[in-house]
Amino acid sequence: MRGRIHQLIRSAAAVMLLLLLVGINVQAGGKNFEGRWLLTITIPESPTSNSKRTITVTVEASPRGDSLNGRLTATDDNNRTVSGAWRQVGKQVSITYELPCADDGSTACGSLVMLGKVKGEFVKKGKVIVMWDTQSDTNPALYDTANGSFNGERLP
Amino acid sequence: MKLKWAILFTAFLLAIAAPQAGAQTERTLAGEWIMVSSPINGENFSRLGNSLGFPDRDMVFTQEGGLRNGVVLREDVGANVRPLGSWRVMGNRFSAAFQLWCPVADGACGSVIMRGQFLSDTTVKGTMTVFFDQPDEGRPTGYDTWVFSFRGSRKAEGSN
Numbered sequence: 001m002r003g004r005i006h007q008l009i010r011s012a013a014a015v016m017l018l019l020l021l022v023g024i025n026v027q028a029g030g031k032n033f034e035g036r037w038l039l040t041i042t043i044p045e046s047p048t049s050n051s052k053r054t055i056t057v058t059v060e061a062s063p064r065g066d067s068l069n070g071r072l073t074a075t076d077d078n079n080r081t082v083s084g085a086w087r088q089v090g091k092q093v094s095i096t097y098e099l100p101c102a103d104d105g106s107t108a109c110g111s112l113v114m115l116g117k118v119k120g121e122f123v124k125k126g127k128v129i130v131m132w133d134t135q136s137d138t139n140p141a142l143y144d145t146a147n148g149s150f151n152g153e154r155l156p
Numbered sequence: 157m158k159l160k161w162a163i164l165f166t167a168f169l170l171a172i173a174a175p176q177a178g179a180q181t182e183r184t185l186a187g188e189w190i191m192v193s194s195p196i197n198g199e200n201f202s203r204l205g206n207s208l209g210f211p212d213r214d215m216v217f218t219q220e221g222g223l224r225n226g227v228v229l230r231e232d233v234g235a236n237v238r239p240l241g242s243w244r245v246m247g248n249r250f251s252a253a254f255q256l257w258c259p260v261a262d263g264a265c266g267s268v269i270m271r272g273q274f275l276s277d278t279t280v281k282g283t284m285t286v287f288f289d290q291p292d293e294g295r296p297t298g299y300d301t302w303v304f305s306f307r308g309s310r311k312a313e314g315s316n
Contacts, residue, residue, distance in 0.1 A: 066236065067236070067238065067240075068257050068258065068259065069239055069240040069255045069257065070240070071225065071240055073223065080222075081222055082222065082223070082242065082244075083223045083224055083225045083242035084242050084253070085239075085240040085241050085242060085254065085255045086255065087255045087256075087258070087265070089258070089261050089265070090261075092289075094255060094265070094266075094267060094289065096241065096242070096253035096267045096269075097253060098224075098242055098243065098244045098251055098252070098253055100244075101244065101246060109246070110251075111253045113253070113267045113269070113287050115289065127298075129287055129297045129299065131269045131271075131285060133249075133251065133271075139296055140295055140296070140301045140303065141269075141285045141287075141296075141297070141301050141303065142271075142283050142285060142303050143269075143271060143285065145297050147297060147298065
């Protein structure tokens with residue numbers, strides 16, 4: 001009788017342990033930025049414009065492994081792919097990449113720093129810093145800067 | 157008369173050949189560089205007291221097709237400390253964006269934008285702008301911002 005009770009307790013403990021492990025994995029996967037994302041980024045057209053432009057990019061965030069930083073690629077609507085990097089602490093993710101510059105100079109060029117929170121399959125209300133290529137004597141960054149926003153949706 | 161036309165034709169050929177020669181010497185960051193940094197106007201820290209210090213940075217830039225990646229080899233801090241980034245070149249100027257390496261979760265972290273120009277194929281100079289994740293409403297971006305300057309030399313292949 002006692003042996004049967006022990007066996008039941010061991011089985012229940014094993015089931016609980018399994019559920020915990022599965023739960024932890026689901027939670028970790030839900031917060032991790034690694035994977036494919038569709039990011040919608042809204043930034044000003046240029047350093048001198050109040051008009052906004054919206055860029056849609058497909059991001060492939062590589063696993064970080066043991067590193068604190070990961071690599072990524074960002075492919076825009078014009079099928080231009082550039083490299084970038086990301087880091088994450090908890091839900092907070094930071095993404096940096098260089099905007100692809102139009103050969104004809106038709107769009108202003110710059111660098112993006114993006115900060116957001118991964119919530120399951122989404123990044124909502126992300127903030128963007130744009131550092132344009134134009135120098136500025138008055139901006140503490142030494143170049144013109146602007147702010148924008150972004151949202152993300154995890155892709156299968 | 158024939159000589160005049162021959163001279164004009166030769167001049168035309170030289171004129172259309174010149175831009176191609178220029179294109180062949182387009183600058184690239186690809187390779188390994190030592191970047192030596194120094195403060196601007198004696199500012200060793202940001203307004204909120206954040207700083208990266210001024211270590212020499214061993215940086216490796218690669219290009220595979222259109223993908224341009226960068227890594228900082230911070231072996232002075234730890235064997236596996238390798239902040240990652242990406243870069244682009246526009247004529248004689250370049251830009252690179254890197255993530256900082258922040259092992260302490262509650263410490264200040266951030267991202268770095270490098271902007272520079274080529275002085276030659278093997279030397280560069282410019283500035284680095286650090287956007288710390290810490291809010292600072294007194295800055296245009298809303299984030300604590302710090303700048304410093306750098307000069308870089310390309311490491312000769314095979315050197316340590």
